[in-house]
Amino acid sequence: MKQQEKQRYQELGDFLRTRRARISPEQVGLPRGIRRRTPGLRREEVAQLAGVSVDWYTWLEQGREITVSTQVLESLARALHLAADERVHLFLLAHQQLPLERPALEETVSPTLQHFLDHLGTSPAYVSGQRWDIIAWNEAACAVFGDFRAMRGRERNAVWRTFTSATHRQLLVDWEGHARKLLAQFRASFGRMLGDPQLTELINDLLTASAEFRLWWPDHEILGTPEGQKALNHPQVGFLLLEHLTFQVYDAPELKVTVYTPINEADTPRKLQQLLTEGPRVPLGF
Structure with a gap:
């Protein structure tokens, strides 16, 4: 030995x-x-x-x-x-696969974590759960990605929204690149929750609802959660360029926090401040 x-x-x-x-x-x-x-x-x-x-x-x-x-x-x-x-x-x-932690029926964030999101100013940020449902957000996230408060059910699921929402597709400058990366990240997390009935139902419905999901899902592409940049074409303020970073919550590792930081190109910080000051005039629905 x-x-x-x-x-x-x-x-x-x-x-x-x-x-x-x-x-x-x-x-x-x-x-x-x-x-x-x-x-x-x-x-x-x-x-x-x-x-x-x-x-x-x-x-x-x-x-x-x-x-x-x-x-x-x-x-x-x-x-x-x-x-x-x-x-x-x-x-x-014991060198065994980590035990599956089934999410609670209702995933929630602590008041401290919500306070953190609310004090990020012009940086859009949200928290997603094990099944990729957006469960918490700040005002900047609503201004940029749509009013999460008005969304219901799967409308708040990041994977479902990416592949089925027409407005989300228009918001992303490189929709296909984003969708392929997100799908590879989702496939990696799915491997840790094999057999979960809600995820299985979500995948089956996506196979029916989205031609791209149906085409790419069998490829079994796997990707972690890299840092990077995202270009958006917002209907109210135009082109936005943001850096994004995702990290786990230490006390609740099943939760992921994603923060988008505006960079100076394309006057992005000013445009985000304008969105927060004026409020959305052009609704970003589903």
Whole structure:
């Protein structure tokens, strides 16, 4: 076994042992008994709760080279009452795919994050969830991309809007380049949520509604979330040029914040200030 792998298995064993030591028998519905020398749970108790053999679990804590399935890791996470961050750490140490975090029925942003968006001034910004729904925004985003407050359902979904909205297509100077990149980013995120019924329904409907989506989806292009520039042709103020950056929220990694910063070319900062001062005279509907 290579030294790095040996260290990883040892780290996994140590992590399991420390998690076991902090849980009392009463927390998992077991009697304490009289002769309990081990702090927390015994190995055989964890094995029983997780549905594995005592020998196998012992070897795992000893740092032996053992392949652990996703199902067993989930059982251990439940048996040891692991928090969300601890559960992810367990999967990483065991070299397994990160556990799927199903989004809540209603994804929300904290007041602090909304406050951050609202104080970005002339920089349009919004927050999107795991299914690419826009769930929070600032006034500049509404002025540039359309009034998210008036949109309903899928009208706020970035992928659906890109491929089905006529006004959004006209807004983007290079619609095809943007759509192809967004689709490749969406495909990458879709791989982490395979089987999600709402995403599956969204994709099936896009295959019906958009000829371009139907043509490009089978290509399986994959892309991260790069920085870059975006050129827009706004119906009220004309050409805009912005830099964009997307990052995850540390306390809610399923959420992404996208910020567009105006650059001096094409008098973009002044035009954005004009939009915010005057308000949209030309509606950017769906």
